[in-house]
Amino acid sequence: MATMNDVAKLAGVSVSTVSYALTGVRPVTPETRARIHAAMDELGYQPNAIARSLASRRTHIIALLFPGIELGLSGTALEFVTSAAETAREEGYHLMLWPIGDDEVGETRNLIHQQLADGVLVMEVRLDDPRVDLLRESQTPFTLIGRTADAAGLDYADIDFDTTVRDALDHLIGLGHERIAFVSHSKASLDAGYGPTVRAGEAFERHMTERGLPVVARHCDESADAGRAVVSELWHAHPDITALITMNDAATFGAMAQLADDGRQVPRDVSVLSIASSPRVAALSHPRLTTMAAPGTELGRSGVRSLIERIEGSQSATLHELVPCRLDIQATTSPRTKE
Amino acid sequence: MATMNDVAKLAGVSVSTVSYALTGVRPVTPETRARIHAAMDELGYQPNAIARSLASRRTHIIALLFPGIELGLSGTALEFVTSAAETAREEGYHLMLWPIGDDEVGETRNLIHQQLADGVLVMEVRLDDPRVDLLRESQTPFTLIGRTADAAGLDYADIDFDTTVRDALDHLIGLGHERIAFVSHSKASLDAGYGPTVRAGEAFERHMTERGLPVVARHCDESADAGRAVVSELWHAHPDITALITMNDAATFGAMAQLADDGRQVPRDVSVLSIASSPRVAALSHPRLTTMAAPGTELGRSGVRSLIERIEGSQSATLHELVPCRLDIQATTSPRTKE
DNA sequence: TGGTGATGTCGAAACGCTTCGACGATGCGT
DNA sequence: ACGCATCGTCGAAGCGTTTCGACATCACCA
Incomplete structure (x- = not known):
């Protein structure tokens, strides 16, 4: 050569x-x-990319840190990764996958010290995430996908759960619904400090309270059966529910099935709105789900862009980007039918 | 440092x-x-990884070539990528994503010439794939995920469509079905030489013919509506069908919906078996789909392992690995009910 | 006991590029 | 017409490793 x-x-x-x-x-x-x-x-x-990197102290490589165990995002994860990879490429960078196992901090430290990457994109960020301290200390430029509890001074791109939930409620309340229940991710994910679970839950509570509506929310494991069980329990406790907001794909489908089994028609008797989901999944439902699609592509793009700016030192302010899910009205939400 | x-x-x-x-x-x-x-x-x-790479002429980086446009695999793609990344890591390698746009060959050539990667993993391989010639000429070690029409002498790991279809038929025929239709990917994917479409189609035809059964097969766009349309047309043309093999997630769900609308109960009146799918998707269906899950994890693992062996020169024979989808019997297949 | 072959260590030369200081050759203003 | 800044190019010194040849040192066998 x-x-x-x-x-x-x-x-x-x-x-x-x-x-x-x-x-x-x-x-x-x-x-x-x-x-x-x-x-x-x-x-x-x-x-030769390697020789260039050694001489210039710039590898033009961005590392994507993702945990082996996959929680909520996974449906959108592929979309996110693809978008991140494509954006990186457009900007002359490469995206390198760093799957992290049990020893999160240790493995991350080793990888950083190898100096293979100019910067790091951190996925599946928890409210209190040790990787963040590590990255900050090591002076490595990094951007969070998601965010910690206190993310002041950190670059991040995250779903705007507050706006998402508000928009979801606006849609349903605009259709006349008032008894609205929220079916979220598992209790375990809440305890682990998983951002979406925490923030969407808080947002739901706040917005319902502000509007003087009762807060009915449930955690639910990521399975159809769990979704079924929650629906049964919910209608037992609150027979007057007319709408459901879900954030848990497997549970959503279970819930739909249980509603059908119980003789409740969607959307005539119950409206169902699935948030932080994807059109791809929505299309599998019959009737087709009204969803609020997670902005995986947008997050991938702006996460990478911002990280590159930080690496190249051309960044003015810290990135605090919050993107709401976009409402895609399909067949599972409709005006509340008066009894 | x-x-x-x-x-x-x-x-x-x-x-x-x-x-x-x-x-x-x-x-x-x-x-x-x-x-x-x-x-x-x-x-x-x-x-320092870069300095080491320059001196030793080994980057310990594996590139994953994937096209922007995503065809069939996409459901399993995340699983595959994760598995490839983890395996690479276990073996002391890194996985780098190379999204390729329109100018497939040109972009691939540039990337190879940069000498950033020790070897390349090629996804979404078509029967006649120009990237293969390029890689062969450039002396870069590579492994295909999928395979070309004539893959003699090339390393590849692919789904064993022949065995998969045979197993699918064994399952259904064992349940007493004889009028079995196959709903595949789009005609466009067939024309593009997309391996799964071609090979599964051939396998279905061969195995049905060998058993003296009629070959009823349809191509179908990747959408629920297209799935519905195909079901309507199929039962119009062949009212005696009692089982469906599908290889097209969106269409499968459309088909299920159309069957329900037409008053055909699954599995009582019609058995549905979805191949090259995933448990994750199967769980979204009600009743839960009997599937044959695409072996994304296995393909990722052995693809990476073999590539590394080839890179390190420790490989004895070429890798010709064919992994069939595994049957996961759930609620959409049952014995044929005699009329 | 002298030659032989490991064994353990060193110094220097790559690897293919970027970057710094230097230095003629220009072009400019006055 | 003279100095001075600017332009375009060169040579050399890195960047942080690996790897090669050389060279003591030591044990061992004839």
Whole structure:
């Protein structure tokens, strides 16, 4: 494979001039540049990424830290990862996957010290996340997908659960619903400090309370059966519920099935609105689910962009981006039917 | 950050000795080794991955080539990618994502020439795939996930569609079904030479013919509506169908809905078996789908393992691994009811 | 007891690039 | 016409490793 030396010889210039022609760090006359490019074409030259990295102290690699165990995001995760990878590529960077096992902090530290990545994208951030302290200490540029409890001064891109829940309620209340229940992720995820569970729960409580409506919320394991059980229990305790907000795909489908079994028609008797989900999943439901789709693509894009700006030192302010899920009205929500 | 030089000084040896202590390429006395390790601990030393790569001509990076447009695999893609990343990590490698846009060959060539990766994993391989020729010419070690029409001499790991379809038929025929229809991916995917569509279709035709059963197969776009339409058309043309094999998640759910609307109960009147799908998706169906789950995890693991062996030159034979989908019997298949 | 072959360590040369200081050759203002 | 800044190029010194040849040292066998 041709090296810069070969190009320099063929073009009759020094290596440094070739480098300048390539990077534009210093001016080069058009004629010299032309000769150099001709030589590069003739040799099929491509700069060696590793050598360049070593010399410039920039690898143009972004690491994506994701935990082995996958909680809520997983439905949108692929979308997010794809978008992050594509954005990175557009900006001249590469995305490297760093699956992290049990020893989160230790493994993360090792990886950082290898200096393979210019910056790190952290997925599945919990309210209190030790990886954040580690990254901060190690001076590595990083951006969170999600955010810790106190994220002041940190770059992050996260779902705007508050707005999402508010929009969800606006939609349902606009349709005349008042008895609205919320079916969330598992209690375990709440205890683990999983952001979406915590924040969506808080938002639901606040917005319902502000509107003077009763707060009915349940945690639910990620399975259809759990979804069924919750529905049974819910209607037993609150027979007057007319709408359901869910944030748990498996449970949503279980809930739909149980409602059908109980003779409750969706959306005639009960409206169902699934938040932080995806169109792909919504399309599998019959009737097709009204959802609020998680903005995986947007988060991937702005997370990467911001991280790159931070790496290149061109960043003005810290990124605090909150993107709400977008409402996609399909067939499972409709006006409340008066009895 | 500490370098090898710092370690060498602190331990009172030369850099090369430190290197030998680290890599074991040449012997080092236990005492020297101990002093070196002590120095490394004291300094919190970790070898710089880039420098190591440049000197050793091994980056320990594996590239995953995946096309922007995503066809069939996508449901299992996340599982596959996760598994590949984890396996790579276990073996001391990193997985780097290479999303490829329109200019497949050009972009792939550029990436290879940068010499960032020791080897390449190619996803979404078509029967006639120009990337394969490119990789072969460029001497880069690579492994296919999927395979071309003539894959002799190439390393690949793919779904064993023949066995999968046979097992699917064994299951259904064992239940007494004889009029079995196959609903596949879109005609477009067939024309594009998408392996799963082609191979599963051929397998279905062959196995049905061998058993003296009529071949009824349809292509179907990836949407619930298309699934509905195909079901309507199918029963119009072949009212005696008692079982459906599907390979198209969105269409499967549409088909289930249409069957319900037409008053055909699953599985009493019609058995439905969804192949190359995933338990995650199956769980969303009510009744829960009998599926044959795509072996994403296995393919990721053995693809990466084989690639690494090839990179390190320790590979004996070429990898020709075919993994069938595993049957997971749930609630949508049952014995044929005699009329 | 002298030659032989391991064994353990060192110094220096890569690996392919970026970047810094230096230095003619220009162009400019006065 | 003279100095001075700017432009374009060069050579050399890194970047932090690995790896190669060389060279003592030591044990061992003839």
